Amino acid sequence: MDFVRENADLFLDAFLTTLGLSLLAGLVALVLGTLLAAMRVSPIPPLRGLATFYVETFRNTPLTVVFFFIIFGLPQIDFVIGFFPGAVLSVGLYTAAFVCEALRSGINAVSAGQAEAARAIGLTFGQSLREVVLPQAFRTVVPPLGNVLIAMVKNTSIAAGFSVSELSSLLPRLVNADAGDLTLVLVGVVVGYMVITLPSALAVNRIERRVAILR
Amino acid sequence: MRITRYAATLGALGLVLAGCSSEAGQQAGEATENAPEVAQDVEFPAGSTMAELAEAGTITVGTKFDQPGFGLANPQGVPEGFDVEVAKIVAGGLGIAPEAIEWKETVSANRESFIQNGDVDIVVATYTINDARKQLIDFAGPYYVAGQDIMVATGNPQGIEGPDDLAGKRVCSVEGSTPAQNIRDNYPEAQLTLFDVYSKCADALRNGQVDAVTTDNVILTGLVQGGQGAFELVGNPFTQEPYGIGLAKGDDEFRTYINDTLEQSFEDGSWAAAWDRTAGAITGEPAPEPPTIDRY
Numbered sequence: 001m002d003f004v005r006e007n008a009d010l011f012l013d014a015f016l017t018t019l020g021l022s023l024l025a026g027l028v029a030l031v032l033g034t035l036l037a038a039m040r041v042s043p044i045p046p047l048r049g050l051a052t053f054y055v056e057t058f059r060n061t062p063l064t065v066v067f068f069f070i071i072f073g074l075p076q077i078d079f080v081i082g083f084f085p086g087a088v089l090s091v092g093l094y095t096a097a098f099v100c101e102a103l104r105s106g107i108n109a110v111s112a113g114q115a116e117a118a119r120a121i122g123l124t125f126g127q128s129l130r131e132v133v134l135p136q137a138f139r140t141v142v143p144p145l146g147n148v149l150i151a152m153v154k155n156t157s158i159a160a161g162f163s164v165s166e167l168s169s170l171l172p173r174l175v176n177a178d179a180g181d182l183t184l185v186l187v188g189v190v191v192g193y194m195v196i197t198l199p200s201a202l203a204v205n206r207i208e209r210r211v212a213i214l215r
Numbered sequence: 216m217r218i219t220r221y222a223a224t225l226g227a228l229g230l231v232l233a234g235c236s237s238e239a240g241q242q243a244g245e246a247t248e249n250a251p252e253v254a255q256d257v258e259f260p261a262g263s264t265m266a267e268l269a270e271a272g273t274i275t276v277g278t279k280f281d282q283p284g285f286g287l288a289n290p291q292g293v294p295e296g297f298d299v300e301v302a303k304i305v306a307g308g309l310g311i312a313p314e315a316i317e318w319k320e321t322v323s324a325n326r327e328s329f330i331q332n333g334d335v336d337i338v339v340a341t342y343t344i345n346d347a348r349k350q351l352i353d354f355a356g357p358y359y360v361a362g363q364d365i366m367v368a369t370g371n372p373q374g375i376e377g378p379d380d381l382a383g384k385r386v387c388s389v390e391g392s393t394p395a396q397n398i399r400d401n402y403p404e405a406q407l408t409l410f411d412v413y414s415k416c417a418d419a420l421r422n423g424q425v426d427a428v429t430t431d432n433v434i435l436t437g438l439v440q441g442g443q444g445a446f447e448l449v450g451n452p453f454t455q456e457p458y459g460i461g462l463a464k465g466d467d468e469f470r471t472y473i474n475d476t477l478e479q480s481f482e483d484g485s486w487a488a489a490w491d492r493t494a495g496a497i498t499g500e501p502a503p504e505p506p507t508i509d510r511y
Contacts, residue, residue, distance in 0.1 A: 072415070075422035083408065083424075160390070161411040163419075172324045172391030172411070182328065 028092025033099025362452025
């Protein structure tokens with residue numbers, strides 16, 4: 001128990017770092033992902049192409065490589081970014097590709113008649129997307145979007161290898177200092193992640209039931 | 216009919232065995248040129264770890280695969296370096312040829328558990344002897360004493376001459392390492408940047424994302440070497456890091472054996488020869504005075 005008390009501050013700091021990283025990266029991912037999804041269904045070919053290129057690039061690149069590029073690659077062209085902002089950007093950009101694809105599947109699930117009707121009453125493409133299609137699309141993709149975001153929380157652990165002292169960075173630090181407490185460190189780290197992911201999963205379930213569309 | 220079949224099987228087996236032994240003999244012949252001596256006809260007390268290993272004819276050694284000069288895997292996946300040579304000296308005393316050693320990669324965070332779980336017989340992996348670790352495993356040695364030092368960009372633009380100059384500077388090390396903890400405890404004004412491997416510290420220093428890299432001087436020497444002129448060593452070690460050989464706790468007979476073997480290698484020059492072939496070839500410095508074995 002002494003071990004837990006001695007390192008409580010450390011665990012709290014690391015937990016808050018993981019939480020902050022998750023929230024900020026999640027925000028980046030949701031905003032950018034929505035924008036990308038809108039681009040991918042837009043009637044303008046260059047926008048569609050650009051979004052497709054983005055999604056296929058980031059979806060098919062390991063997150064560690066994205067981190068390397070942002071943290072060590074960009075400084076080569078004199079664009080130095082701090083380690084924490086770099087981590088937010090890496091995780092956010094990477095997850096945006098998955099958010100976009102989840103959302104696009106939701107957009108495709110909205111029957112074509114809805115969009116046609118919206119255009120028929122004179123709404124522009126942007127208006128019909130905002131007012132008619134996206135609200136319905138978001139409702140259908142709550143479970144997959146939840147999955148994407150929970151996976152993202154766990155993906156933030158890669159930041160430990162790039163100088164962000166988040167939860168999983170405690171593993172090497174505390175284990176090397178005192179290998180006898182390996183199990184306690186592991187339990188502490190797992191609990192830290194679960195405190196974030198389990199309520200998220202519950203929230204997803206609840207939201208899903210709230211907003212479900214009865215078809 | 217049946218008898219001839221048995222005879223044929225036996226004959227085939229004999230051929231296979233003959234093939235094995237001649238091959239092994241050939242390999243041993245090649246290895247003698249630049250490898251430590253392999254003892255012949257070794258005798259150990261029955262039931263001891265040494266007897267078991269000598270009987271099995273193989274030993275599993277944990278070492279680092281990413282530490283230039285100490286344990287660095289070559290393109291064939293076989294580690295090379297001073298740690299590797301020291302392990303070969305220990306194995307040679309048991310009558311085990313270098314080719315018969317099974318190498319396992321260990322990293323800083325898993326060395327104790329590998330020993331405790333019996334995944335490896337010994338660990339020779341720039342392994343600093345300290346009391347917390349002695350609670351879990353035992354150490355033979357030390358076979359080398361390193362010291363924590365600082366690496367800066369060539370020309371030392373920040374004028375860092377020692378650990379006291381690190382206050383307010385961005386200092387890079389590896390999370391979970393003894394040098395990182397030392398900076399935290401004794402030089403809290405330094406801003407620590409922590410990665411999982413030292414090569415990232417070198418990248419960050421090259422990009423100007425950190426002002427200095429700190430860890431054991433031998434590791435930094437490897438990085439300076441790999442940096443092709445971009446880095447230099449401050450050359451002012453401020454700690455003592457005795458490197459020991461980790462083995463299972465309580466196996467005092469085995470520990471004494473390793474200590475004896477190390478002492479003998481200090482005396483007969485094979486230790487110094489191992490240094491010159493590996494870490495010494497990188498630093499260009501002659502082998503230091505061998506440390507005193509700590510028989511606790």
